[in-house]
Amino acid sequence: MADLLIKCMAVLTMDSEGDIINHGEIAVRDNLIYHVGPSGSTPADFKPERVLDYPRMVAMPGLVNCHTHAAMTLFRGYADDLPLMQWLNDKIWPLEALLIPEDIFQGTLLCCAEMIRGGTTTLADMYVEMDQVARAVDEAGLRAVLCRGMIGAGPDGESALAESVEFIQKWHCSAGGRITTMLGPHAPYTCPPVYLKQVIAAAKEMGVGIHIHLAETVDEVKEISDQYGKTPVALMEEVGLFELPVLAAHCVHLSDTDIDILARRQVGIAHNPQSNMKLASGVAPVSRLLHSGALVGLGTDGAASNNNVDMLEEMRTAALLQKLHTCDTSVLPAYQALHMATAGGARALGMQEQIGRLVSGLKADIILLDMHQPHLYPLFDIYAQIVYAAASSDVHTVLVDGRVVMENRRILTLDEDVVMAEAQRCADALVQRSNS
Numbered sequence: 415m416a417d418l419l420i421k422c423m424a425v426l427t428m429d430s431e432g433d434i435i436n437h438g439e440i441a442v443r444d445n446l447i448y449h450v451g452p453s454g455s456t457p458a459d460f461k462p463e464r465v466l467d468y469p470r471m472v473a474m475p476g477l478v479n480c481h482t483h484a485a486m487t488l489f490r491g492y493a494d495d496l497p498l499m500q501w502l503n504d505k506i507w508p509l510e511a512l513l514i515p516e517d518i519f520q521g522t523l524l525c526c527a528e529m530i531r532g533g534t535t536t537l538a539d540m541y542v543e544m545d546q547v548a549r550a551v552d553e554a555g556l557r558a559v560l561c562r563g564m565i566g567a568g569p570d571g572e573s574a575l576a577e578s579v580e581f582i583q584k585w586h587c588s589a590g591g592r593i594t595t596m597l598g599p600h601a602p603y604t605c606p607p608v609y610l611k612q613v614i615a616a617a618k619e620m621g622v623g624i625h626i627h628l629a630e631t632v633d634e635v636k637e638i639s640d641q642y643g644k645t646p647v648a649l650m651e652e653v654g655l656f657e658l659p660v661l662a663a664h665c666v667h668l669s670d671t672d673i674d675i676l677a678r679r680q681v682g683i684a685h686n687p688q689s690n691m692k693l694a695s696g697v698a699p700v701s702r703l704l705h706s707g708a709l710v711g712l713g714t715d716g717a718a719s720n721n722n723v724d725m726l727e728e729m730r731t732a733a734l735l736q737k738l739h740t741c742d743t744s745v746l747p748a749y750q751a752l753h754m755a756t757a758g759g760a761r762a763l764g765m766q767e768q769i770g771r772l773v774s775g776l777k778a779d780i781i782l783l784d785m786h787q788p789h790l791y792p793l794f795d796i797y798a799q800i801v802y803a804a805a806s807s808d809v810h811t812v813l814v815d816g817r818v819v820m821e822n823r824r825i826l827t828l829d830e831d832v833v834m835a836e837a838q839r840c841a842d843a844l845v846q847r848s849n850s
């Protein structure tokens with residue numbers, strides 16, 4: 415790939431609070447950040463073949479979406495205003511049973527287009543037919559941590575695990591390293607301990623982590639407590655899940671002991687405030703988790719429970735929700751919210767040495783925000799402006815792994831008109847199948 419130099423109004427490295435380089439520049443060589451510093455500081459022997467000179471833009475790390483189900487964009491607006499188990503049992507799972515591989519490919523492509531437009535460069539995804547998801551992510555040029563979601567309690571538990579193993583063997587560290595994999599037991603209420611132990615053994619053998627939904631609703635905590643006499647988090651600790659790197663989505667209903675376990679075990683937590691609000695699941699104790707040293711990143715969950723995959727919006731919601739919930743305006747200030755969506759998310763995925771910060775040696779996953787717009791003036795505090803005032807439409811240019819995937823709001827890796835038309839075609843056919 416050609417050497418590239420980005421010059422901009424400011425670089426937010428997200429390496430530490432206040433690490434803002436005014437009139438900054440970023441040198442990109444191959445897929446890596448070669449140098450970051452003030453204007454003119456790049457070593458003279460770096461001769462860029464392209465210069466992106468954007469004096470009114472802020473450069474920051476690409477956003478990290480720590481929990482989603484990308485293909486669920488096909489279900490956007492299909493089932494709203496229901497609580498989790500009714501939503502899953504009555505609406506989503508019956509429709510998912512009718513999905514064909516093509517639906518999942520097209521739904522994921524649609525999600526990737528939306529993500530690129532909103533500045534997301536990495537997603538952690540759990541779904542089925544993961545070959546299709548991986549193909550779409552590869553084509554879009556995004557970075558992803560993918561897992562085949564497994565419902566262990568049903569007749570398909572064994573085949574789901576076998577499929578997962580095959581998927582990992584085929585796709586782990588593929589697409590030039592942009593795609594990595596995990597094992598994805600869906601949740602404690604769909605994967606009993608005996609199944610989880612099989613999953614843990616497979617994960618240890620293959621050297622991959624685990625992605626799971628955990629402590630999402632009061633109903634889940636009640637069901638698991640009634641059945642096993644302990645909280646979902648305590649049950650996971652007992653079965654040995656936390657001996658592995660774990661990414662736990664939601665973590666809404668936690669006891670003090672649960673928080674201690676999650677922090678001590680350095681479990682990555684994907685906080686999904688909009689999905690939790692929409693499904694009326696509750697409010698995750700994010701500020702308590704952060705105080706205890708837990709690793710918290712941000713996710714959107716699927717577009718069927720959000721109903722978009724807009725990480726800038728998610729960041730703002732996270733900050734506002736914690737303030738409202740704790741009646742404390744000082745909770746989750748702008749820098750911390752931005753950190754959760756970048757460096758903190760990378761840490762939750764165990765990828766802190768690869769992504770999430772703009773420092774030399776890390777992957778060149780970079781976004782440029784156009785600050786020259788009425789809703790972003792006047793400018794006092796860049797972090798606050800991005801978290802409280804910016805929108806996904808302000809994302810101007812996106813690089814993933816050193817490659818420009820969107821420039822001046824034109825996606826270069828996908829034909830968006832075709833992607834949208836194909837998604838509509840698949841969604842129409844799916845709903846028609848469900849009515850026949």
Ligand SMILES: CSC[C@H]1O[C@@H](n2cnc3c(O)ncnc32)[C@H](O)[C@@H]1O
Nearest residue numbers: 483506540541542563564600627716
């Ligand atoms: C078996 S693949 C993943 C599985 O998870 C379902 N899902 C989507 N959102 C949620 C959520 O918030 N909690 C639990 N499960 C969820 C999705 O529909 C797939 O079936």
Ligand SMILES: [Zn+2]
Nearest residue numbers: 627663715716
């Ligand atoms: Zn989910």
